[in-house]
Amino acid sequence: MTPADVTITFLGGLGEVGRNAACVEVDHKLLLIDFGVMFPDSTMPGVDVILPDTSWLKGRRSDIVGLIVTHGHEDHLGGITHLLKEFSLPIFGSQLTMELAKNKVTEAGLEAKTSFHPVADGERFEIGPFDIEVLPITHSVPESLCVILHTDQGVLVHTGDFKLDSAPIDGRTTDLERLEELKRGAGIRVLMADSTNADKPGWSPSESTIGETFSELFPLWADRRLIVSCFASHLHRVQQVCDAAISQGRTIFPVGRSMVNNIRIAQDLGVLDLPHRSVDSIENLRHYDNESVCVICTGSQGERNAALSLLSRSEHPEMTLSDQDVVLLSSHPIPGNELAVHSLIDTLTRLGCEVVHDGHAHVHTTGHAQRDELDHLYEIVSPEWYLPIEGEHRMLVRNAEVAIAAGHAANRCLVASDGDQLTLDETGLWVSGQVPAEYQFVDGLLDDLSPRLLQERRNLGEAGFVHVTVVVGKNNELVGHPDIATLGWLDKDRSVQVLAELEIEIREAVLSALDSKNDKEAIERVIRRKTGKFVGTRTRRRPPISATVIIAD
Template sequence: MADRKPSLKVVSLGGLGEIGKNMTVLEYGDDIIIIDCGVAFPEDDMLGIDLVIPDYSYLTKNRDRVKALFLTHGHEDHIGSIPYFLKEMNVPIYATKLTLGLVDNKLKEHDVKAESYCILPGETVKAGCFEVEFIRTTHSIADSVAFAIKTPVGIIVHSGDFKIDYTPIQGEAMDLQRFAELGKEGVLLFLCESTNVEQKGYTMSERTVGSIFEQIFDDSEDSRIIVATFSSNIHRIQQVINSAHKHNRKVVIIGRSMNNAAKTAIELGYLTVPENIMIEPSELKNYTPEQLTIITTGSQGEPMAALSRMAASDHRQVEINQLDKIIISASPIPGNEKLISKVINELMKKGADVLYEGLMEVHVSGHAKQEEIKLMHALVKPKYLMPIHGEYKHLKQHKELAKNMGMPKENIFLMSNGEVLEISRDNAKVVNSVHSGHILVDGLGVGDVGNIVLKDRRHLSQDGLMIVVISVDKEISEIVAGPEIISRGFVYVREAEDLLDEAKNVVSEALDRCSWRKNTEWSLIKAAIKESLREFVWLKTKRSPMILPIIMEV
């Protein structure tokens, strides 16, 4: 007899084949739950775009079935799209305390309300036919969890982002026993992160950075110390504050996102700050360099962030000099290498001493390397594996790792965003795809910038613009003004007067040729102007600016 029971479907709307905009959907019968709702940062060719969010139209189309959104931790690539998503969907959020605190900040900024529930590691939430258990992990942000999800076909484990840190800065270590127990019970599918799967060995404990900080503070008797890191890395900030306190230095936090994150972390008890250690940026002038520590944003070389402005002598409160020792306590997110290099060079030119990853162990990753991933596989012992959270090469490498541990290759699913894995107790296969993709956010516009607008932006950015203006009086069949040519980003007009005069002649000749007096199809006349001008400009300059003819009837 055929099995008429519904099967479990697993589909990622983001996070596969990319680092960013993580969002995974689990679906059984009439119930849908979502894990994470993150953003990605724009690629170099997405000119002017602020953020990239997943295309979740599949969920808005199935809105009545969506029961809950579960969050693994408070990083942008896991929570950044929530305000946009909640403007369209009414879904309760379940997350740990710090994650919810960071989400609340975001929702307030966007003026969006949400129904949310604070869950402790170890607790279980029922959502439709799913039971979702929160399991403590360790990562570069506090309060990270993995999920064990009881479904009608078996247990699914979602790793979230993790590293195995046996000596975390705050709170307990990762709940490895629970993963082992689940492995014994039998896990059907493991969704496991892949970020650092190319790297051999183990990721070092966060604490190792603390000892390096201690060394640096010991060796910096005359210097002002400036530390740049991720604003969400509360444990890193804690370690800087600890060292500053030990060396009788005051601490200033600079940068909006850093201040927000620190404030939330202090309120919720994730950051312990000794009394009277914090000062305001305006008080910097009251202290000597050796009495100060600055914690700042900008570890990725982001042009608008505080560290980049300091490097460009464009920061109101901090002027870099040879008494500064600057620690870049982060590694560049792929794509940001050039930006951060530029900032380091500028800081060094100002005489500052700059310490960064590669020179000193001033950063450790928050993601598991090969041996930690292997340990998790050994504990969870899944029947099926779906590598997540990685570019294609990472997912592929993760498949190799699992194969080398003895997992049959047909049980490992190398998936793309939108592909649907259908899974029952003893079978799993990719059955079809649902709509997925990305939505671009530019200012207040969500999704209004698409391929055509981007193509124009690229054209304008590479070749500039020529506008041809002609005024005609149809009654007397005369050109009363023009052709005028205005250009931007094409040539420097003052040095190209001859070229532009010639161009005007070309336009006049084109007008004569298409006998505009008889022809009233303005679009044909515009096309003729464009065509002749394009040819002329290419011949003279080997450039092809965007050409916009404007014909005004007076």
């Protein structure tokens, strides 16, 4: 019997940072690896998140055997509730990842659509025809996994997000020995490696170096209240903040829904070593002096509705910031969030807070491998094929360059894109097909906001909106004045003259149209054309224009 081919389909994550989702096929069965979201930028008004494209999966519904999630970040896990609305499937991952997943799925009321299967470091298990092994790998959320697929076509390695941290907070280092063992055995055919930091030279500083900074900085603010913001999933960062604060006699106040939830989950699992007596609820804050408080909150990316933004706008019910506070952003803006973060820092500074961030202190380190780490992993794995994943196109290309610089043949590096299907067989790894991989925009409860609707929103945002209503009498005459309603186009009170001119033009256009025919739709077309021309000439703007003609009885 000839060995079964392996096909990998990328539904997202190859060409952008976020919405990571790969689908591996063996014997006509499909295994998903990650199903994350991507966050919108300013060109996507009203969009909450962007999902991987599932239109191809819908035609293969009965072939899906499960989803394995590499780690608990939103860009790998955040899409699961949307996935479960459409499909029923079991989910696999580390214990912490499963607890984070369970929290989301329960909140969405979708427990009946799935089951959760925690797997341990080094465990080898089967999902349908898939023979899987998971290895510990270091990243900026605890219990991240590197996924190994043992197939008839050899071993495939999917790193998930990773860095090579030799001194992680939990002592759980990347299992490079096992990767080396696999190489020395039958060898590794494909390495799929995180590209996020492939542009950055050198080796990323260990997470534990941040705790050293906290130990140096915190005593400088001994008599002031301390507010620290970081990702709620970055539990090793949370641990280090808590350690430094508690050693100063401070009590920890988690603020923000995901921070409160994640700290509770991590305490229960023992992922966070944090005595319950050292944590209190924000409602009790008023009973504490400044020097005994450390608030740890969400919102380090400037997210408008997160705790730190509410605090900066003095909209938090339990707490008001002032010049007695030090605010520490233990984070780095994700590309696209820079303006929001700078504006947040500005607002906090206006309130009198001392704001400390990674621009002037070593209060953050990345969770993604830089070039020397990618090179080191490459040397250990020495794959037959190198497949950069997770990143914008230029990052994927830069990642490929690392392998090529290490001596890898350029024709065995494959820089693929969203929607590509890659087949691994005896002849090698090659692009064998294409599936749809459009951005799937989520807006509130609407899971499929179309690109056309988004374009309409952009037009409205840029130029506003004009609507004209005209009433035509039964004797083919104009009744009253045309009514011109506008939103966001111009200020009606300040532009009385412009609107009066527009009204005259519409009136003349309608009267001349009425001379020839009394066709409602034709008159509406005339109004739209005339109004569009006037608006374009007078304001150099092209707002959407609509018209209604009412034929009076």
